[in-house]
Amino acid sequence: MMQSVANPVVNEEVKTESDLADAAKIRYLSADNTVFSKTPGNMLSVKVAEEEHPTVYVHCSFPHTNKRIYLSIRTIENKEIGMIRSLDDFSKEMADLLEEQVQIRYFAPEITNVVAVKQEFGYSYWEAETTAGLCRFTVRDGGGNAKMVSDKRLLITDVDGNRFIIADLERLSDREYRMVEMCM
């Protein structure tokens, strides 16, 4: 009797999950059915089964938390061809290729050392060493231009729309933290 009550519940849960997957109709791309290649023009092309797309773009579902999972492969018309569950499902060569495209699309140099932040007249003027070299940029105060995108990660957007990342606020020195904190 107990079992007959418990079973439908379990079945229902399973069914709900598969219902969602059925309804979403996500087409997953895997190493078995997909081949990516780099075009001479530094772009990405894809062949999924018999379907070929000369130019595709790679979008991340979680650009701040994990850039290697749930990547959406999209056409020039912004239609989704399919999704990649994880780059680990592909060969290293192909994963590198995709990662390179992700790096091109999502550009936010990581700040390795905050040299100076001067605040004046509603703007803060930054000088920082980043993974892209020494950068000087201006950030408008307020308006979410410096915001936490996770517990420790700070995203800074300058007046032009360039993005910079401080990967771990806790790793900043006291001096750096004081300067950065003024802008948060």
Place this chain on the structure above:
Amino acid sequence: MNLNFTLSEQDLQAAQRAVGEEIRYGVPADLSLTGQRMPGYFVVGQDKWAYVEHGKVLDSGLIAAMKDYKIVPLIGNSVLEAEEGGTKRILVRVTMQHAARYGYIAQILNDMSAQRRIRIFNNEVEPVCTKCGGSLVHGTRVCPRCMNKAAAFKRLFTVSKSHWKNMSLGLIVLLASSAVALVGPYLQKILINSSLQPPEGQDASKTIFFYVLGAMLLALVLGELFGIIRGRIMAGVSSGIAADLRKIVYDKLQNLSLGFLTSQRSGDIMNRITSDTDRIRHLIQEVCTTAIFQLIMLISASILLFNADWKLALVVLLPAPIVAYMHMYIWKYVLWKLFHKQWRVYDKANSFLHDVLSGIRVVKAFGKEDGEILKFRKYNSQFMDAAIKSEKLFSILSPITNYLIQLGQYLVLLIGCNMIIGKEMNLGELIQFSSYAGMIFGPIAWMMFMPRWVANAVISIDRVFSVIDEQPEVLDKEVSLKHDIKGTIAFNDVFFGYKSYEPVLKQITFDVKQGEMIGLVGHSGSGKSTLINLLSRFYDVTEGTIKIDGIDIRDIKQEDLRSQISVVLQETFLFSGTIMENIRYSKPDATQEEVIQAAKIANAHDFIINFPDGYDTKLEENGNNLSGGERQRLAIARAVMNNPRILILDEATASLDIDTEMAIQEALKRVTHNRTTIAIAHRLATLRNADRLLVLNKGEVAEVGTHRELMEKEGIYYNLINAQRDMSKQKTEQHKVEHAV
């Protein structure tokens, strides 16, 4: 916008080798594909382009060999793409600083590739300071030459001029109250020396004792009285100046173009009117009361101290700055940090509360109450921990910092007592001296914090003045006409782009007869709403003309033009107030009967009359106590109330059900009779009453004609109609199946 940067000698030579002698355009291409900032340039010659870096040509090509040049904005960077032999390629990669520049470059390359006349409307000049013409700090409106603290205060002073009488009165009272405060220690000296402990050989005088006591009492009362008067006057002055500023900012905002207003977040603009002006009010009040008072006290007390005994004065004054600096250091680096952390946790908890309480229905709908309680408990205990920590430290540090402040007193007593013993000073003098000494530490400590809040206030002054200085993009001419609109509209070769390198409307030419109803059709982003924005002159055309009754709309007074054009948008906005007030917004002197008539036309009368408060029903913020359809009908009533000569309906009936829409359509047909109407609708059935349809495609007029003509043409309109029919057929079938089940 600068599209021709000066190249270094070696880059120039390399570029000339690659694209020929004449370099027509040269712009920075500052990002490599691997994500490094590069000092490279993208140059365009007569028929070739090239990318040069450190005097080397790293890439080049024929402009005509490619087409469809396009700047593609990615996340935090952009790439210039083009199509070559059927496939796309990246030409260069740039930071967002130069993205807009490449918008123009792409347009130029496309024109060159297609051998067309280069058509760039380079309206976007590199921003320069409106006052001195110098360049601004990149990406800001700050001119390093014009914007400094002194300049900000000077401007504030100009605005404050009208309040100079009260301000001067306040300052006089301020001076008087400082004088009274300084008399205190002097009276103490007399009291002690003449009555309490007279010098040897003198008798204590009772008369002087009572006189001095009376004088002290008087000083006390006067001091308080002056304080009250000063506070009242200065509160009046500072509030008056802040009100003036608010008025100027608000007036200016109403006159600024839609382009500026939409580029700013409404919260930000609101802050400028409220918090920033309030901060300025606070600054004026502080400067005119506390700051000047503290300064007077500091200077006078120092003079009096030196007068009394210069050596002792030095002993007191020398350590004062050090003590004050230590006091500031402890506050700034220890206590401030702690309190700041506490505020941050408090802030987080606050926004969490705000979030959950506004979304309480969602929380309850998903049964997540327990989860939310747990989350709040976490924030609560975090806040408690932070508060305990900072309060604990504060309770230890606060007495220490206060002790530091009082250190001077200790020194005075130490040396002063020695001097009394050595008969160099009497008790009265010591008391007077130590009182004056006590008066200088407060001002010094206070002034240590002054730069910080003055800087904050200057930011506010700057933010307020930046709005006041903003120039409206759409201006009336010196001689603008007043014109009674009949309703003929003519678009003649109109080009327009919010950014001129990205034209949203291209070569738009069409005529509308008086009283005609035109249906605007097209996919999202085809430029329909932009077209009506141009007709209302929220923006000016980049090229071409729009004429109403044969007169260029730029020659008609804006106020006059807009008062005769009514717009109903899909997203309605209703003001707080009654339904009555909202309907007669465009015609405040409308009679009650007229309001009812307008409501009747908009099919709103029936639901309004059913409300317990009828037309006096008070609307909540943005009419949140009404349904979407009801709000829409009120907006239509408001639009027809104005008796406009041109009526624009931008998806006005999209959120209504078919029956209501039909009823409104019928009513509108009556009201639009003899009025020119332009209607945008995705639901094409809405436009069945239209005399003609105008189909826009990618910013160009693709088809014009009646419904029948366009159906026969089997073009874009035909396809749109068929797509909608298929969709409604599917829905009906689905409906039938569901019913059958």
